[in-house]
Amino acid sequence: MTQHPDHLLDAAAGWLARTNDPEFADWDGFMAWLEADPANADAYHQLADSEAELLPVVERLAPAPEPLSAPAVARPRRGWAIAAGLAALGALGLTAVPILSGKTYTTAPGEMRTIALADGDELVLNGGTQIHLAGLDRRDIRLDRGQLMLKLHGRDEGPVSVRAGDLEVVDVGTVFEVSRDETATRVLVSEGEVVADPDGARLHLSRGEGLTASDGETVLKAEKVAIDAAGSFSRGQLTYMGDPIARVAADLSRSTGIDFSTTPAMAQRPFSGTLSIAEVRRDPASLGPLLGVPVKSSGRGWIVGEGP
Incomplete structure (x- = not known):
């Protein structure tokens, strides 16, 4: 394994903390840094792939903890030490998240x-x-x-x-x-x-x-x-091919924010077709003719199928 100088490993640790933040947006800057020198990419992936390589860098960069007057406790697990160290990098101006804890x-x-x-x-x-x-x-x-x-x-x-x-x-x-x-x-x-x-x-x-x-x-x-059908909700539609109406109702509840449920007799009835999320949200009753079954308001939501 290549031995990189401390300054390069420190820079790689900084990019590792930033790129693991879900709000990170400077991918152009990150790619420019990677492409500036093959050693940059190697150092970055070396830290990302090896906990043993990452821990000493975090310990070097992170501020020393304040002494505690309380009795000593068991030493934290290695992964948590890394996560805590990366969070502490925020004091150095880096945007970091607790990478290992998720x-x-x-x-x-x-x-x-x-x-x-x-x-x-x-x-x-x-x-x-x-x-x-x-x-x-x-x-x-x-x-x-x-x-x-x-x-x-x-x-x-x-x-x-x-x-x-x-x-x-x-x-x-x-x-x-x-x-x-x-x-x-x-x-x-x-x-x-x-x-x-x-x-x-x-x-x-x-x-x-x-x-x-x-x-x-x-x-x-x-x-x-x-x-x-995969991800059709992201395009404002829900697409089905022989799916049970109970699944359609669950998808509509997620997508529209309106509670849809089915009667037991209707739950497994198959449906094929495409539904507009915006149209159903605007007029839930319009779902009835599309599914070919009664759709009625229950006061707190809508029931698909015959009911009392």
Whole structure:
């Protein structure tokens, strides 16, 4: 492994802290620094890839802690020491986040948010969604609930891992969506390929394929899906091909901020077509003719299907 001078490692640590901030925007400046000298890129990736290399740099840059009068406690784990040190770099004028502890993002129903990752990659969160980003490069994602679209270019940043419940999906360079409702996870692929359950079933899903799995399922099965369905919420639409109306209602609740539910008899009825989120938000009753079923106001929301 190349031994770099301290001043270069210090500069690389500064860029590492900045680029792991989800609000970071100076990618042109970062690329210019990387391209100015091959040693810059090597130092940066050396720190990003090795905790052992990163810790001494953080300890050198971070201000010394104030002495404590309280009794000594157990030494913190190495990863937390790095995270605390990087946060302390803020005193030196750097924008840093607790890289190893991760960050959680939540959207309210009817809200949509885009998070930029490195190299032009993007995460688009639909309403009613919560994700947790972890790892030095923010490419370890946990989807707690809701709907997430990933636009990944798969250059040199490495794979992205998404975990929803007990299902893990790994990707390199593609566009796909993962949604989570209670204990069920759905994956849709519109470009490239992903691998579901990489340590077990290793089910490969390509363009126009998807899967639906409940927690605890041991057999995963690919299914055909509408190619333009993945991430359609980000374009103001929801697209389906034989999907149960219960799923349509859940997606509409996230996307519009209006509560939609179904009667038990209507929950599994299939629907194919495209819905305008803005139109349904403007006039929820217009959903009835589109689905071909009654849609009635319940006072606090809307019920799809025959009811009392």
